[in-house]
Amino acid sequence: MKKISIETLNDNFIEAIGKEWMLISAGNKDCFNVMTASWGCIGWLWNKPVAVIFVRPERYTHEFIENNDIVTLSFLGKEANMRSIYNFCGSKSGRDYDKVEATRLVPVETECGSVTFAQARLTLECEKLYKDNFKPECFVSQEINKWYGGSNGGYHDAYIMEIKNVYVNQ
Template sequence: MRLHLTDPQTVIRDLLPALGAENALLTAGTADRRNTMTIGWCQAGRLWGLPTCTVYVRPERYTYQFMEDQAYFTVSVLPADMKNAMALCGTKSGRDMDKIKECGLTVRTGAGEAPFFEEAELVLVCRTLYAQDLEAARVLPAGEADILPSYGAKGGWHRAYTGEIVEAYSARSS
């Protein structure tokens, strides 16, 4: 087992560069029934005095129902050499195939039985505290020209899920 429990603040520092490279997976469900998807939108920091992570999921995505049904979710950052797995998880639906099996990922579980992947370099295990839908009407005038023309082209507006980071794992040396 490569991954070991670590201080969430250590993992949060390394999260932002990973998201820019599109090699993070959001996973929700249980050890037996789950789905994962590639994400590029994620925020980590402190809210309500707690270490938190916010992820965003469109209602059309298969992962959405898992997020709605479960109290926990995970963000797993895969190594750069797993770009093929990231591409598959970002372009195929779990409704149509078992993406986890197809990618050869090994499922582990953390707090709340939240599934994540042994192959990850970094993992956040989060307990959902808050969820809210993003809305076109809430985009402020300063951002309208940048956001509104292209945002809805791929589907509905995302729901934001903010979770308390209850565990963090790292494959890096402490």
């Protein structure tokens, strides 16, 4: 894992997040959880490079995000073996499964003491700056509500985070 300057990063994050997906992790090497996400944003806000993630409160990883200042976003690639890791981490709860054991992910401690994985081609290490939750009355388009309620789950919490470190797999 090699640390690089964010200025050298030239990934297409619409493609990376929406089609490759990412693992969201929070906690430390001794106690963390990981989940898959295919919704998120990378950009510039408050004169900082930021990442925005959306996590439903009922997700086990939500507890870890709430209790830690640092969150990592790990991109594994599009290969079939990585897709199976994404699928497992997105469909199984860390309450019920040891995701590291089941997927053979290899945890690696980051500079800020958080967790990424040896398999990650790219990791963004982020510090939480702001959190809010989606509110049904705030949706301008009511069509968005199809994503919520019933078996879809609760409204997402949105986290805006400063990207502090960027790592690539050597």
